[in-house]
Amino acid sequence: MWKTFAFPLLALLSATTSAYVNPIECTSGICNNAHDPALIRRDDGTYFRFSTGGSTAGAIPIFTAKAINGPWSAAGTVLPSGSNINRYNGAKKFDLWAPDVSKVGDTYYLYYSMSQAFGVNNSTIGVATSKTLETGSWTDLGESGVSSTAGKSSYNAIDGNLVFDGTDYYLSFGSFWNDLYTVKMANPPKKVASGSTSKQIAYVPTGSHSQEASYVYKYGSYYYLFFSVGQCCDYINNPAAKGAEYKIQACRASSVTGPYTDKSGTSCTSGGGTTVLESHDWVYGPGGQGVYSDPSLGPVLYYHYVDTRIGYGDGQKKIGINKLTFSSGWPVVV
């Protein structure tokens, strides 16, 4: 029996363990302009996705589709007049990053980042609300109270993500420096809860501390902290060393505020992190991810990636979606 079945079984094992499953591919409509995506489905079945970026024509592009794999159409922007946050002499009011969208009661909350410059830890997280997700429906509430100033804060206040633990709202955030933090928000989550302090939930002590784009997702009895590690951007002018490009890792904890550990038991404030998705086949540098509980597919991991068959430009990055299973206790793309 062994001799008969050994070869096909080994072939099957190596086929399923050596590579990652390809994304549910977007093949029509607008698949790119997907950097740091946020994905949500409205009750009428329309999918909305949001991404980093803006111009004087508006900040944070919106794309809509009738199905999760598209075709996606451009549907305006979240803040057509830019953010009303009055920092950096207004120079960054259209340059908003890393949207995060969730529904709280009957209202959608979208958190966005504004930074003095790429790689500078003077930053703030703003919030806008809408009842419909459509362009023209958003009210900019301005600063959430999560912000950082070089020399005063230990983190860079970008890449916010809202999670509810059944009692309270928390916003996780962070990028490089001392990496990822979480802070309790007021209810409704328009501002930081008064008197709450930020707690570090993940940190890579070595190298450039490249860890960002936190996303906390509750599944079963655990909170799963997803984050991106490595070089996010600019692959054309500044190619990443092999393996140094973006990839997606996860940790888990029984409480939203941690302590988080990886699959091997390493503390995630000591460099822990279990890889969920990295470059494979024609997918390169996946990251900026989130997790969405799709009514028909169940939990899906959504992210941006370079399609190596198309090009490595930041604007060429495509939306990637994979179903996720947690059957082993850890997230696995299927």
Ligand SMILES: *[C@@H]1O[C@H](CO)[C@@H](O)[C@H](O)[C@H]1NC(C)=O
């Ligand atoms: C960050 O903000 C501080 C305080 O306003 C300022 O002194 C510093 O020059 C800023 N950093 C950069 C790189 O712009």
Ligand SMILES: *[C@@H]1O[C@H](CO)[C@@H](O)[C@H](O)[C@H]1NC(C)=O
């Ligand atoms: C912010 O960045 C500056 C410049 O890299 C650094 O000197 C400072 O320590 C950072 N802030 C903190 C507290 O991490």
